[in-house]
Amino acid sequence: MRAAFRTGAVAAVAAAALIMTGCSADAGSGGSADDPVELTYWAWAPNLDKVVDLWNDENPDIQVTVNKQDGGDPAITKLLTAIKAGSGAPDLIQAEYQKIPTLVSSDALADLAGTSAADLSGEFPSGVWDSVTLGGDALYAIPQDTGPMMFYYRDDIFTQFGLTVPTTWEEYAETARALHAADPSKYLGTFSSNDAGWFAGLAQQAEAEWWSIDGDAWGVGIDEEPTQKVADYWGGLVEEGVIDNKPMYTPEWNAALNDGTQAGWLGAVWGPGVLSGNAADTAGMWKAATLPNWGSDASNGNWGGSSTAVTSQSKHVDAAVKFATWLNTDPDAVQALVTETGIYPASTDAAASTLSEAPEFFSNQPDFYDVAAEAAQSVAPFQYGPNVNVAFSAYNDEFAKAAESKTRQAFLDAVAAMQQITVDDLESSGFTVAD
Amino acid sequence: MTATVEAPSGDTRPARRAPRHPVKRRTAARRHVTPWMMLAPGIVLFTLFMAAPILYTFVLSFQKELVSGLGLGSGSRTRTFAGLENYVATFTDPEFLASVGRVLVYGLILVPTMLGLALLFALLLDARRTGAKGFSRVSIFLPYAVPAVISSLLWGFLYLPAVSPFYWIFEQLGWDDVPSLLSPGLVVFAIANIGLWGGVGFNMIVMYTSLKAVPTEIYEAARIDGASERQIALRIKVPIIMPALIMTALFSMIATLQVFAEPTTLRPLTNSLSTTWSPLMYVYRDAFTRDDIYSAAATSVIIAVATFAISFLFLRVVQRRAFGQED
Numbered sequence: 001m002r003a004a005f006r007t008g009a010v011a012a013v014a015a016a017a018l019i020m021t022g023c024s025a026d027a028g029s030g031g032s033a034d035d036p037v038e039l040t041y042w043a044w045a046p047n048l049d050k051v052v053d054l055w056n057d058e059n060p061d062i063q064v065t066v067n068k069q070d071g072g073d074p075a076i077t078k079l080l081t082a083i084k085a086g087s088g089a090p091d092l093i094q095a096e097y098q099k100i101p102t103l104v105s106s107d108a109l110a111d112l113a114g115t116s117a118a119d120l121s122g123e124f125p126s127g128v129w130d131s132v133t134l135g136g137d138a139l140y141a142i143p144q145d146t147g148p149m150m151f152y153y154r155d156d157i158f159t160q161f162g163l164t165v166p167t168t169w170e171e172y173a174e175t176a177r178a179l180h181a182a183d184p185s186k187y188l189g190t191f192s193s194n195d196a197g198w199f200a201g202l203a204q205q206a207e208a209e210w211w212s213i214d215g216d217a218w219g220v221g222i223d224e225e226p227t228q229k230v231a232d233y234w235g236g237l238v239e240e241g242v243i244d245n246k247p248m249y250t251p252e253w254n255a256a257l258n259d260g261t262q263a264g265w266l267g268a269v270w271g272p273g274v275l276s277g278n279a280a281d282t283a284g285m286w287k288a289a290t291l292p293n294w295g296s297d298a299s300n301g302n303w304g305g306s307s308t309a310v311t312s313q314s315k316h317v318d319a320a321v322k323f324a325t326w327l328n329t330d331p332d333a334v335q336a337l338v339t340e341t342g343i344y345p346a347s348t349d350a351a352a353s354t355l356s357e358a359p360e361f362f363s364n365q366p367d368f369y370d371v372a373a374e375a376a377q378s379v380a381p382f383q384y385g386p387n388v389n390v391a392f393s394a395y396n397d398e399f400a401k402a403a404e405s406k407t408r409q410a411f412l413d414a415v416a417a418m419q420q421i422t423v424d425d426l427e428s429s430g431f432t433v434a435d
Numbered sequence: 436m437t438a439t440v441e442a443p444s445g446d447t448r449p450a451r452r453a454p455r456h457p458v459k460r461r462t463a464a465r466r467h468v469t470p471w472m473m474l475a476p477g478i479v480l481f482t483l484f485m486a487a488p489i490l491y492t493f494v495l496s497f498q499k500e501l502v503s504g505l506g507l508g509s510g511s512r513t514r515t516f517a518g519l520e521n522y523v524a525t526f527t528d529p530e531f532l533a534s535v536g537r538v539l540v541y542g543l544i545l546v547p548t549m550l551g552l553a554l555l556f557a558l559l560l561d562a563r564r565t566g567a568k569g570f571s572r573v574s575i576f577l578p579y580a581v582p583a584v585i586s587s588l589l590w591g592f593l594y595l596p597a598v599s600p601f602y603w604i605f606e607q608l609g610w611d612d613v614p615s616l617l618s619p620g621l622v623v624f625a626i627a628n629i630g631l632w633g634g635v636g637f638n639m640i641v642m643y644t645s646l647k648a649v650p651t652e653i654y655e656a657a658r659i660d661g662a663s664e665r666q667i668a669l670r671i672k673v674p675i676i677m678p679a680l681i682m683t684a685l686f687s688m689i690a691t692l693q694v695f696a697e698p699t700t701l702r703p704l705t706n707s708l709s710t711t712w713s714p715l716m717y718v719y720r721d722a723f724t725r726d727d728i729y730s731a732a733a734t735s736v737i738i739a740v741a742t743f744a745i746s747f748l749f750l751r752v753v754q755r756r757a758f759g760q761e762d
Binding site for chain 2: 073077080101102104105106107134136138193194213216217218245246247249250251252255256261386387389390393396397400401403404425428429430431432
């Protein structure tokens with residue numbers, strides 16, 4: 001009994017001591033090896049903790065703890081809840097580019113324009129830098145990775161049916177028709193109502209501007225010519241029946257990638273990870289090319305990609321910036337990010353120096369990263385708005401109906417509905433919406 | 436009846452006299468305090484984890500967040516009183532009304548089928564000549580132990596023609612045009628089937644347990660009077676376990692209104708399910724996809740009130756029939 005009490009007392013004192021050190025670390029801005037600044041980092045990229053271990057070994061004064069999250073959406077929901085509650089947010093968070101306006105509008109991110117991070121603009125492609133500054137004077141995050149879109153195709157099936165790699169969307173449509181005519185069970189791709197980011201990337205390539213800032217008002221341009229053109233194109237192919245209408249990332253889609261029913265995929269630079277995970281038996285059969293184009297000018301879209309942001313609740317903004325800068329621009333760190341997490345780095349120089357050897361799944365294509373670099377260079381600028389979540393869930397619902405009905409008109413109606421839902425949401429939230 | 440009415444009045448008499456005697460007053464006070472102390476943990480937990488969140492949901496449902504300007508930068512969002520705006524928005528949204536309609540169809544398919552099968556299995560298990568009762572009972576009940584998300588994933592695989600063994604068999608048999616259960620017109624059956632698979636066992640156990648509680652003398656008397664097994668089942672067993680049938684019907688109806696896990700898990704597999712297929716999915720979308728907890732709160736209140744109303748009406752309608760003979 002007495003022994004138990006003593007242990008309890010010791011534990012209590014130890015806990016109190018821990019709390020005290022916690023407090024003193026909070027109060028000071030700079031850390032030392034004995035009294036390090038402790039940062040928490042919410043992230044979902046696999047194995048990111050291994051990259052952070054490199055930092056922790058070299059920087060005893062700033063120790064970073066990775067708190068693994070389920071994924072992009074849940075992490076943001078959790079962060080927004082912590083911001084509303086006034087406490088509980090981490091110092092750093094992995095934020096997808098399309099989430100940044102939502103986070104900024106909820107006052108969740110610290111403005112880094114006054115810190116050393118502001119000097120990094122030259123490290124990144126200007127389209128990427130725009131998405132962390134929202135085109136203004138503020139700086140809300142440091143870019144980590146990007147997802148320039150690419151066209152993946154089954155080289156063996158293309159050879160078998162004598163198909164050539166399409167470079168324009170017109171050629172893509174012809175190839176899709178030729179393949180489906182040669183073998184009616186096969187498709188060159190599918191139109192997925194599950195993946196709003198994928199469709200946004202295709203619209204971005206066509207130079208759509210889904211959101212824009214017009215003085216003190218937001219402009220919404222979803223239902224305009226570029227996106228209508230993309231929707232009309234895909235609606236036509238689905239109506240014709242030469243492109244499948246089933247969602248991606250289902251067991252059925254995985255099976256189709258494996259057995260060649262899906263002979264192509266409009267993916268992004270992170271595609272090798274998806275293909276090797278979902279269709280492991282097809283290693284060495286795929287090849288990557290740049291996305292087909294609308295005209296003579298090379299243009300591209302982004303699907304995915306994320307940044308490292310400092311939250312508005314962080315008490316160690318400078319230390320957090322120091323870490324985030326190292327993580328995303330230091331050659332060793334970027335190299336570790338590439339090998340451990342499999343991302344495509346946003347930093348131009350780092351990408352060039354770290355990505356030389358093709359991914360194992362694409363060992364048949366030694367120039368994989370040359371194609372990727374070409375794809376990354378031509379990414380068109382794209383502005384996300386404060387209610388991407390609403391527009392994206394509208395995409396899921398409206399394009400699910402359109403894909404199921406398999407008519408070109410339904411695809412155009414879906415674009416109009418997306419526009420309506422997005423504008424209505426902005427207006428009911430009190431935003432000023434430009435006409 | 437009369438005895439129970441008299442008992443409390445007999446108890447109050449000494450209590451009224453109590454103040455004249457200090458000793459008795461103290462015991463009376465203790466008598467008042469003790470039950471409260473025993474109730475306290477329950478009351479505290481109920482207040483903290485039931486009443487307070489419900490009240491907070493209610494408060495939230497009358498508010499909204501307003502943005503000024505571009506909504507960038509700190510302090511651009513303010514919480515304001517919204518009156519009935521959120522409620523009006525939910526009631527006038529055709530998507531919400533459609534989700535209610537879908538769930539009603541789902542319930543009309545699921546509840547009678549599930550309870551019918553559960554009753555049939557319970558009666559079969561209770562019949563004298565049935566063998567392997569333990570095994571049958573466990574194997575019918577087992578699906579209930581599988582979480583809805585897992586069972587939806589399992590069934591999702593079985594529904595997708597490209598990966599389903601059923602469709603492989605159909606193909607071998609030369610049936611090429613078997614429609615997918617995930618197509619728009621049939622998806623409600625696909626979801627009801629998952630609910631059925633998981634729910635029959637539970638309801639069967641409830642009915643079977645109440646059948647076991649029936650004294651066997653009644654059956655012996657019926658047999659002596661020449662009743663067949665089927666007559667015993669329909670004329671004696673079913674009426675006797677009517678309260679259990681009503682309870683399972685009520686629980687099933689409430690579960691129907693709250694269907695969420697099955698359609699949410701199946702949604703990414705098909706174009707036929709929207710993010711607002713059921714009312715609870717509608718709430719989930721508002722709260723977690725649109726970050727609009729205020730609208731979500733209002734819709735939650737509407738669903739809760741509707742659940743209460745339907746349960747109450749249902750009990751009113753069937754109560755007399757079910758519990759009539761107990762009075």
